[in-house]
Amino acid sequence: MLNRKFLLFGGIFLAAGLVFGQTPQAPSxxxxxxxxxxxxxxxxxxxxxxxxxxxxxxGWTREIDKMIRWGAGVAPADKDLLINYLARTFSVTxxxxxxxxxxxxxxxxxxxxxxxxxCHDDRLVxxxxxxxxxxxxxxxxxxxxxxxxxxxxxxxxxxxxxxxxGR
Amino acid sequence: MNRREFFLSGAxxxxxxxxxxxxxxxxxxxxxxxxxxxxxxxxxxxTPIENHYVRCHLPTPxxxxxxxxxxxxxxxxxxNTPLKLTLDDLKRYREISQTVTLECSGNGRVxxxxxxxxxxxxxxxxxxxxxxxxxxxxxxxxAGVKPSxxxxxxxxHDEPIGSVPDFVRSIPIEKAMHQDTLLAFKMxxxxxxxxxGRPLRLIVPGWEAASSxxxxxxxxxxxxxxxxxxxKTAYRIPTYNVAPGAAVDPKDMVPYTALDxxxxxTAPNDDSKFKLGNAIELRGFAWxxxxxxxxxxxxxxxxxxxxxADLGPEKAKYAWRRFRYSFKPPKAGFYQPLSRATDSQGRIxxxxxxxxxxxxxxNVIDRVRINVES
Numbered sequence: 001m002l003n004r005k006f007l008l009f010g011g012i013f014l015a016a017g018l019v020f021g022q023t024p025q026a027p028s029x030x031x032x033x034x035x036x037x038x039x040x041x042x043x044x045x046x047x048x049x050x051x052x053x054x055x056x057x058x059g060w061t062r063e064i065d066k067m068i069r070w071g072a073g074v075a076p077a078d079k080d081l082l083i084n085y086l087a088r089t090f091s092v093t094x095x096x097x098x099x100x101x102x103x104x105x106x107x108x109x110x111x112x113x114x115x116x117x118x119c120h121d122d123r124l125v126x127x128x129x130x131x132x133x134x135x136x137x138x139x140x141x142x143x144x145x146x147x148x149x150x151x152x153x154x155x156x157x158x159x160x161x162x163x164x165x166g167r
Numbered sequence: 168m169n170r171r172e173f174f175l176s177g178a179x180x181x182x183x184x185x186x187x188x189x190x191x192x193x194x195x196x197x198x199x200x201x202x203x204x205x206x207x208x209x210x211x212x213x214t215p216i217e218n219h220y221v222r223c224h225l226p227t228p229x230x231x232x233x234x235x236x237x238x239x240x241x242x243x244x245x246x247n248t249p250l251k252l253t254l255d256d257l258k259r260y261r262e263i264s265q266t267v268t269l270e271c272s273g274n275g276r277v278x279x280x281x282x283x284x285x286x287x288x289x290x291x292x293x294x295x296x297x298x299x300x301x302x303x304x305x306x307x308x309x310a311g312v313k314p315s316x317x318x319x320x321x322x323x324h325d326e327p328i329g330s331v332p333d334f335v336r337s338i339p340i341e342k343a344m345h346q347d348t349l350l351a352f353k354m355x356x357x358x359x360x361x362x363x364g365r366p367l368r369l370i371v372p373g374w375e376a377a378s379s380x381x382x383x384x385x386x387x388x389x390x391x392x393x394x395x396x397x398x399k400t401a402y403r404i405p406t407y408n409v410a411p412g413a414a415v416d417p418k419d420m421v422p423y424t425a426l427d428x429x430x431x432x433t434a435p436n437d438d439s440k441f442k443l444g445n446a447i448e449l450r451g452f453a454w455x456x457x458x459x460x461x462x463x464x465x466x467x468x469x470x471x472x473x474x475x476a477d478l479g480p481e482k483a484k485y486a487w488r489r490f491r492y493s494f495k496p497p498k499a500g501f502y503q504p505l506s507r508a509t510d511s512q513g514r515i516x517x518x519x520x521x522x523x524x525x526x527x528x529x530n531v532i533d534r535v536r537i538n539v540e541s
Contacts, residue, residue, distance in 0.1 A: 044226075044328045046197040052287040063284055071329030092282055097289065102206070102436075110193035 029146045032085040037151060039074055039082065040067065047150045048114045050086070054094050057087040089148050094119050108160025111153050119147065129167040132158065191220065194286050198223040199362055203291040209433035209450060212481040212489055213266065214294040216355050221362050222271050222292065224334040224397070225325040228382055235366040240350070244320070244388035247311030254366060257350060260301035265347055266483035268295045268454045269376040272402055272423050275529025281412045283526040290431050290533075295452075295486050298370045300351035304344045307388070312340065316388035319343040321369055324382035332396035337389070338371055338378050342424075347372050347484070350383070372485035373457035375423050375527075377402050398422065404523050411522035426456030428516055429530040430463050430490065430508035437536045446495045447537065449476070454487035455510035463490040466505040470518075470532075473507065499541040506533045 027035070041047045055063065060083045068074050074082065097118055103109055116125065130138065135158050143149055149157055191201035201221040208214065240257065243249040271292035273285050286292075307319075320337040327333050342348060351370045352359060359365045364381030371378040377397070392398050403420035430453035441447050453460045464473040479489030496502060509515045520531040 044331055046195065048193060049195045049197075049200075049286075052194060053284055054282045054287070055284055059282070059284060070331045096277060097287065102204075105190065110196070113192060 056092045060086040104164045108156040111157045132162045135161040219294040228324040241385045245313040245316030264299040266297045266486040268487040272375040272527040276526030279526040298351040299353035300349045320387040320393045321380040337393035428455040428510040428514040430506040432535040449492040452487040453508035458510040458512045460488040465492040496539040
């Protein structure tokens with residue numbers, strides 16, 4: 001019962017984010033995730049440095065301004081889009097991480113800790129048993145709903161989930 | 168694969184680690200920042216190298232054997248005799264060792280309310296290791312510090328990308344000339360691994376760990392502290408208590424130097440379950456920078472009453488103390504034991520966290536959640 005409540009709550013929470021988090025004209029979460037990867041990561045730092053933050057719009061504006069001062073190539077037209085995406089995706093309302101709760105070791109565990117557990121309790125995952133196709137659908141759905149997973153590490157995450165909570 | 172794809176693939180992490188595979192929480196995969204799980208810290212008073220937390224501000228420099236073997240440390244600025252020393256030159260000085268608890272200034276930043284940007288450390292950006300090298304005082308004495316030399320400015324072999332500021336730090340000459348401040352070339356009795364500063368690291372005992380420059384290549388003796396981002400903007404704390412979330416004028420900030428008094432539980436884990444009737448051993452570590460831990464008190468009734476924990480026999484001037492407390496719950500239910508350390512300067516951990524704009528110095532009384540079932 002508890003797990004069903006968790007899943008229901010998680011679904012409502014993410015659906016609300018989808019409805020209220022963007023307008024029909026705004027780029028999709030997937031498009032913004034790609035823009036974030038190409039604009040903000042890969043030269044000086046990786047994506048995990050961004051994904052662990054919990055900041056409001058003012059906080060993200062200050063961070064983007066600092067990064068531009070330090071040489072980040074953010075196009076003027078992209079600045080507000082990125083700030084909105086960052087404030088929505090890596091928001092101040094996310095729960096505190098619980099990374100001291102042990103997760104199974106292995107390749108991909110850091111992706112799970114950094115990008116999944118930064119937003120929700122591990123019980124949303126550990127309560128389920130899915131095959132690889134099922135976990136692929138779950139990860140894709142989460143990305144559509146606003147989760148950020150580095151594109152180059154998505155397969156690693158799916159393999160990790162399948163290995164540990166497969167069916 | 169270009170640089171960006173390399174970073175995003177996670178391969179950059181493994182390359183920068185150069186085969187070193189600690190079982191730590193990845194806070195940042197580039198630059199490398201790794202946090203030690205509390206249950207891992209719990210295993211030993213002296214933290215094994217593979218369990219020691221890691222903090223890097225810039226990409227890890229490439230230092231192969233040839234680079235390490237031809238390493239030189241330059242000492243110049245306000246000195247009578249500028250020096251350029253190889254590792255062999257340094258090893259001719261008197262060897263000293265210090266066991267030092269290093270803690271990142273931002274350890275516990277994730278608990279800042281309101282949130283602040285930066286690495287979102289939980290409680291494990293702290294570890295305790297033995298460092299061996301030579302006293303910086305002996306080397307500076309050889310160089311002859313002029314009366315105008317009031318600070319030393321340290322730089323490492325790591326380099327920034329683009330317009331990112333270089334990671335340059337400074338400490339006052341008094342701390343630099345303290346006999347215990349060392350130029351270390353060994354960590355836990357072996358050569359320092361790359362991510363911990365191979366082959367030469369400054370160790371500033373009792374101070375926040377950003378002063379302990381890795382990959383040390385130069386020390387400039389100067390009249391003033393370093394005039395750059397990592398001294399004038401970062402690693403500074405307000406001179407007065409500020410309301411959470413308030414902006415602070417930079418002129419009202421000073422560098423964060425010596426660590427404050429602090430304790431953390433390392434066992435049991437949060438949300439552990441126990442059977443009624445069994446004693447539960449509460450364990451953790453307490454440290455106080457340049458001061459000594461004099462006691463750690465435990466409360467198992469939400470702070471109404473406090474009882475002294477046992478302090479472990481392992482001691483060193485700048486190292487943490489183990490504490491243990493045997494708790495036998497009187498009845499089933501939820502408990503939240505608290506730990507509160509006191510040091511030789513009379514400092515006691517605060518009940519409420521004192522917020523600051525960068526999330527430094529989180530040393531509030533610690534707690535651990537446990538459930539006891541009948």
